[in-house]
Amino acid sequence: MVLKSFVEVQPDSHFPIQNLPYGVFRPAPGSEPRPGVAIGEYVLDLSVVASAGLFDGPVLKNSDCFNQVNLNKFVGLGRPAWKEARVTLQKLLSATEPTLRDNPSLRQKALVPVVQVQMLLPVVIGDYTDFFASMHHAKNCGLIFRGPENPINPNWFHIPIAYHGRASSIVISGTDIIRPRGQGHPPGNSPPYFGPSRKLDFEMEMAAVVGPGNELGKPVDVNEAADHIFGLVLMNDWSARDIQAWEYVPLGPFLGKSFGTTISPWIVTLDALEPFASDAPKKNPPPLPYLAEKISKNYDISLQVSIKPAGEEDRCIVTRSNFKHLYWTITQQLAHHTINGCNLRPGDLLGTGTISGPEPESYGCLLELTWNGQKPLSLGGSTRKFLEDGDEVIFTGCCKGDGYLVGFGTCSGKILPSPS
Incomplete structure (x- = not known):
């Protein structure tokens, strides 16, 4: 069975639920940068997801990695954190999961149209x-x-x-x-x-x-x-x-x-x-x-x-x-x-x-x-x-x-x- 998202994703989109790539964005001019993942024509604000307590696995539950202005802390946590985040996000965005889908206020806060955002360098590149x-x-x-x-x-x-x-x-x-x-x-x-x-x-x-x-x-x-x-x-x-x-x-x-x-x-x-x-x-x-x-x-x-x-x-x-x-x-x-x-x-x-x-x-x-x-x-x-x-x-x-x-x-x- 092919995994589907409650967020509408066009067949030619690069960003279906099978992808969920990470980036850093400003949701509005002058706002603080924050991490996100792309889903269809939207960016899921990971700082909102984290603040709502939805990262509840053992690695990420008490981490502030998604309240940073870049992804360095998250990528530095390693594969256990990456896998935990992917499982959590695919579940939250799936068509059968009500947590985000059926919460209009949280959904509106967490999902930002990509046309509104400014994308930034996702990590601080030291070398x-x-x-x-x-x-x-x-x-x-x-x-x-x-x-x-x-x-x-x-x-x-x-x-x-x-x-x-x-x-x-x-x-x-x-x-x-x-x-x-x-x-x-x-x-x-x-x-x-x-x-x-x-x-x-x-x-x-x-x-x-x-x-x-x-x-x-x-x-x-x-x-x-x-x-x-x-x-x-x-x-x-x-x-x-x-x-x-x-x-x-x-x-x-x-x-x-x-x-x-x-x-x-x-x-x-x-x-x-x-x-x-x-x-x-x-x-x-x-x-x-x-x-x-x-x-x-x-x-x-x-x-x-x-x-x-x-x-x-x-x-x-x-x-x-x-x-x-x-x-x-x-x-x-x-x-x-x-x-x-x-x-x-x-x-x-x-x-x-x-x-x-x-x-x-x-x-x-x-x-x-x-x-x-x-x-x-x-x-x-x-x-x-x-x-x-x-x-x-x-x-x-x-x-x-x-x-x-x-x-x-x-x-x-x-x-x-x-x-x-």
Whole structure:
């Protein structure tokens, strides 16, 4: 029997009772931020639910985690709290449960139309790491910049490669992105140019939100890593390719990445994604023991990127990919991150890196889709090598269940001109 909510949920909604993703919102301008879950076209205010004493399980009964202005305290409580909250919320919202359904005053207080709210970053992100976990993306970048002789460096098949990103410039979906300025890669032996980036790009990614952290010096076992991951968000790690190409040797990305990273407002939990688990790609060569998982899995999450060109009303779909294409799983990424003793904390963000599929129409960024500008992309009445001022980029992602979707909503941002 399919679980149904008393709240009306359209068949194409990303937020049925099977999902219940977590976010942080303001119900009205100037009001205090508070945690909520999405259900159909509404946000369920968890501070109201908690104040009514409806979280009565052993972990959450005496907790003030839903009276906070972010989700850090809740995600830090770990899987027992997450499971208890999910069971409680699915019961409260089910069509057969009268507690909320038949209490008009409580229902009106607890359920806020999503069109009225302002969504905020769901967690305070202390640290942000971005991986390079898609083999297809790694291969394409290698072909573009190094040629066919050695497109993927040998170490890539042994360790999940990553760089440490800039947490302060992570923004919520809908925030405009100002075109960055910096030094660009010079042609030949000429001096580098300085100015607005000429090769601004999107990167279709997802990111894991860390739950309980680990103590400094104590790595997380790869087979226990899922207990340290609360859920996933969509992520656009905007990239200035010309700035990055000039700066990344020998230490990697810096100004080409740190000007802005956009995430979607709703964190979809691993419990909600579990029905869509799929086998991860077979590793060749086999990973070292600390990365060898008993069960190595990804999730079947369909991903799509659209661009709404500057001055136009219609958006064009430019790529479709899937989370299941990742070579290194999110649990392997987390275990590798901590193997040297690095301590993760609740709310830390671990980006997957660009998620490209095997076919040209599934490449996850303009660098690949246009082959570094050599093959301009058609967007209806215009073409693009890279993003232009006024372009809006929209990510979506969802899993398809039996008569319902489990989705992430959208992750969007518009490019504004660089300041003069």
